[in-house]
Amino acid sequence: MPDFASPRSRRLILAALVSAALAVPILKATRASAADKGPIRIGFLTVKTGALAAGGRQMEEGLALYLDQHQGQLAGRKIEVVTLDTAGQPATTKTRTQEAVERYQVHAIIGPLAAFEALAINDYVKQAKVPVISPSAAAEDLTQRNLNPWFVRAVTTSAQMNHPLGEYAAKVLKYKRIATIGDDFAFGHETTAGFQRTFEENGGKIVQKLWSPLNVADYGSYVGDLKTDVDAVYASFAGANGLRFLRQYAEYGLKGKVPVLGNMTTVDEGILKNMGDEAVGVVSSGWYSAAIDNPENHKFVEAYRKKYDADPGYYSAGAYTAAFFLDLALQKIKGNIEDKDAFMKALRSLDIKDSFRGPMHIDKYGNPDLTIYIRKVERKNGRLVNAVVQTYPNVSQFWKMSPQDFLKSPVYSRSFPEAKNLEK
Amino acid sequence: MKRAAVYAAVAALLVVPAFLPFDYYVNIASQILIAGIFAGSLNLLVGYGGLISLGHAGYLGASAYVLAWLSTRAGFSHLWASLGAVTLTTLMAAVFGVLSLRATGLGFVMITLALAQILWGVAYRWVSLTGGDNGLSGFGRPQPFGIDLSSATAFYLFVLVFFAISFLFVSVFVRSTFGAGLQGTRDQPRRMQALGWDVWSTRFVTFVVSGFWAAVAGVLYADYNQFVSPHVLALTNSAEVLLMVIAGGAGTLLGPIVGAAVVVLLKNVVSAYVTRWVLLLGLVFVAIVLYMPEGLVPGIERLRRRTVRTGTRA
Amino acid sequence: MTAAALELKGLFKSFGGVPAVRDVTLSVLEGERRLLLGPNGAGKTTLFNLVTGDLASDSGTIRVFGRDVSRLRADRRVHLGLSRTYQVITLFPKNTLAHNIVLALLGLSRSRFNPFSLLARRGDLWERARGALDRVGLGKLADRSVAQTSYGEQRRLELAIALAQEPRVLLLDEPLAGLSREERRDVQDLLTTIPREVTVVMIEHDLDVALSFAEKITVLHYGQVIVEGTRAQVVADPRVQEVYLGA
Structure with missing residues (x-):
């Protein structure tokens, strides 16, 4: 056992520590290799535990149905969904989002469910520059006073529908x-x-x-x-x-x-x-x-009923729409989601003439007129x-x-x- | 030997980010450190003072709210907002201490719980001040000496500095002459009085110090999340930090940190693989209570001693 | 005339309407050895608790060296030189004997407020603690935890703690209770080493020991003082014969 307390070894240790600390960013840089052009990874933030779990499950169903209908491929690329449970807690949502971005290096996020969850990750999403399509969160300020260029809503604000x-x-x-x-x-x-x-x-x-x-x-x-x-x-x-x-x-x-x-x-x-x-x-x-x-909706409802023996509602239709938005934006940029700016531009300029929900047009705040x-x-x-x-x-x-x-x-x-x- | 262990621990903590494969895990490590400071602050009350508080999230949350409010609504710089948050929260802890320490035992538990619930109610209801359940956001991370803390590693090292200071402080605090008295008031309050100790003041000082470190944790929590909402003040958060302390080993220096690591890892890492992670969390705690009622750190120490003893005998 | 070290006047205390101490007036001179006698439930320990401040009296005054301490907190009274031992052993079982003494020493020192002075580095305190343990013959056990010592040793530790506080008034609550014959003798010897200027009030049932120790005796019955006087006076008093020695 070396004597750690002696001045010499102490100096050595200090030197080792300093160099280790300095080495950290370098190691990091080399490790972050460029993403290969494999499947498109989507982080799906939902709620599986706690009071909001029922809505979370319906979101999951809506998303799964859309992907099923497209054989798991959008714009010619395979879609890989990383499903993460936020437990309906803002702090956990933040961590899950980081997990999606930093660990799974997702290209975009669909979720989260609750308004306070969406608000909790808003600043982080801006910094990390990750596209987020909201399938449910209706908080007004997300597309009003707390704008985020990386955010698009597939539903409406709370008041908009009232x-x-x-x-x-x-x-x-x-x-x-x-x-x-x-x-x-x-x-x-x-x-x-x-x-x-x-x-x-x-x-x-x-x-x-x-x-x-x-x-x-x-x-x-x-x-x-x-x-x-x-x-x-x-x-x-x-x-x-x-x-x-x-x-x-x-x-x-x-x-x-x-x-x-x-x-x-x-x-x-x-x-x-x-x-x-x-x-x-x-x-x-x-x-x-x-x-x-309308015919599109008949198709959607029928498929949903067939698969889940229930009618689609707020959460399932919201997640289905989010996937639909993702699909349309991907098509516009030929699946090249690696060009984040182009993807975001496509997403935020969606102008849908008709759909199962009728026409939808994303305003310049990232929220649809519909x-x-x-x-x-x-x-x-x-x-x-x-x-x-x-x-x-x-x-x-x-x-x-x-x-x-x-x-x-x-x-x-x-x-x-x-x-x-x-x-x- | 002991010094060697300290050096080794510091070295390990410093190089942790280099060995974690993704920023995500570095962020988890930051969360563990923040939770470790938080649990360590509660440990002063619970482990060394014998005062079980079920409202400790109140200080973390209040501090995070004050920081958020001062920097987004009152235009304070991040540094001044942080100092303001810690100062105001510590003052609040003094007031809450006076109220809570009117009782001991279950009464104390109930008062701390009630006070934290009031804070939660204020955060939830006083929408013009706190943003209600939409919370407060829009304050970034600090930039001490112009260092950008938006990267996971930089922030980790930033938190590590506070963690080290808090750990050092707590180690000295509980081993000090004052700390000896605090533990005396935990074991035999009446006798301590007969020895000339002012039991109430000893507890009160500890209460405030505990609030101070919870406030520091709160500032880091806010810096980390860049968002506060009433959830941070919820009873579940107070219960969770108490679990960290008890599961890790109340009244030990390392216990709360181990407890914090266990809870954060179960919540964030294991949950990626196990859907019913809440159930798992519960099972782990039940197992700890059954097999190591004194907590993980003292429990493992006990097992280690036993194997060493049987080892030498063989 | 010597000043009264401890002076109680018209002290009352009742628990839920049941009187435990009734109109006790009592004066103990400086340096005096006073014995409190009385059957179980006579209010002796309650009286101690009132004097130390562990309990608040309903009415009456308590003076220590002339100063009214009736409304003073228990720990402040200790700082005036008032110490006690407990009938039911009240120690810190997980800590070492030396640590128990150190807590007593700290209680009277300003260091008790210092959260940065490491206890382990306070050689001065540990040395004094050892000295205090040596005085009661427990020096060798200084580093043993209280839980690992015998009952007799714990009784002696109680005494050592009280002595380490260097009190001016010492209240001893049955210091011999539960001890074997030899242990009693040890403790008895210890009692004789208490400095002469310390005022001692003792509750004790072992009359041989107690009577040899005390100069003056106060007999309590149902919370009231019924007799006060020298050994001979008390032993001869018919009321005492009746309530205490009677059977």
């Missing part, structure tokens, strides 16, 4: 006074805010706003608090909460007395199959419905569907405003826009 519903409720349904209830987190706040803005702009009044915690055990007390002298209740829920809310809403005898409007996920196809009569009649708006009547569907839950051939009752074509995330005017306001939240018509 602006039309507010107008529809006021103009077509002629509602005057509405109470809202929703999940007490950003998605709930933003969707409700979008609805509130256009509803009030068209002469309606939001007279009550209730927020229930995401993991609330029982909606009884909230339903009990809802005003019953209103024209409708607007419900903004995610996950399985819509199912639980509507059930208790019916149990309290409010169904049939006060109609329910909802955001897209309150009556999402993913949970609609578990619902009964309590959901019938709920009017909602979204960027998709399994009941959209058709928003007003849907009504009906029973057809024994199953509940979101029948399309009206379409709003070419809806932008900025609604009818100019981006500049829209972005002058703070981001939608619990307190914006201000609810001026609340009644005691």
